[in-house]
Amino acid sequence: MTENILASFQQWLLEEGRATKTIESYVSDVKGFQEFLNEKATNEQQPLSRFSFVRYQQHLLDNQFAISTINKKVNSLKVYNDFLQRNVLVSEDFIQLKRDKVQIAAGSEHVVTAMSEKEVEKLLFYLEDDTKVSHRNKVIAYLLLYTAVRVSELVNIKLGDIDSLTATLKVRGKGGKSACGKMV
Numbered sequence: 001m002t003e004n005i006l007a008s009f010q011q012w013l014l015e016e017g018r019a020t021k022t023i024e025s026y027v028s029d030v031k032g033f034q035e036f037l038n039e040k041a042t043n044e045q046q047p048l049s050r051f052s053f054v055r056y057q058q059h060l061l062d063n064q065f066a067i068s069t070i071n072k073k074v075n076s077l078k079v080y081n082d083f084l085q086r087n088v089l090v091s092e093d094f095i096q097l098k099r100d101k102v103q104i105a106a107g108s109e110h111v112v113t114a115m116s117e118k119e120v121e122k123l124l125f126y127l128e129d130d131t132k133v134s135h136r137n138k139v140i141a142y143l144l145l146y147t148a149v150r151v152s153e154l155v156n157i158k159l160g161d162i163d164s165l166t167a168t169l170k171v172r173g174k175g176g177k178s179a180c181g182k183m184v
Contacts, residue, residue, distance in 0.1 A: 029076035050094040
């Protein structure tokens with residue numbers, strides 16, 4: 001029965017327009033949860049319960065999974081819980097992200113610092129020296145400095161994505177989404 005539910009869950013995610021990698025991640029996380037339940041030989045009649053979720057979350061903590069990994073799995077199971085509720089396979093919302101995401105200890109968050117105005121000015125001055133910086137690297141630096149483009153999006157930009165007639169650049173983002181922006 002769980003294989004049928006998992007196949008239905010995967011189909012629902014596809015119909016909801018989720019990206020292929022997102023679907024793979026959610027399905028993998030739910031399979032991991034189901035494997036945990038099978039190993040513990042629980043006699044659960046429901047595909048998900050509050051009790052089984054809390055036991056699984058504690059199992060992840062006990063096995064020292066990274067907090068970010070645990071929170072990703074919690075998110076996947078929350079989406080699975082929503083699917084099960086919509087299809088009347090469970091009656092309750094067993095997972096609530098605000099309550100169930102593992103909190104990161106204060107002070108351990110990765111701190112990102114922005115460049116100061118002086119550092120930006122120094123970089124821009126350096127970029128203008130054609131003997132030190134190639135045209136390609138100059139474009140890369142300007143894109144990273146002045147747009148919200150991710151590095152993964154930047155490396156996937158092809159020459160065909162540049163329309164010099166309209167002065168626009170097409171960027172393919174996460175989940176295959178694309179956006180065009182005016183180049184100045």
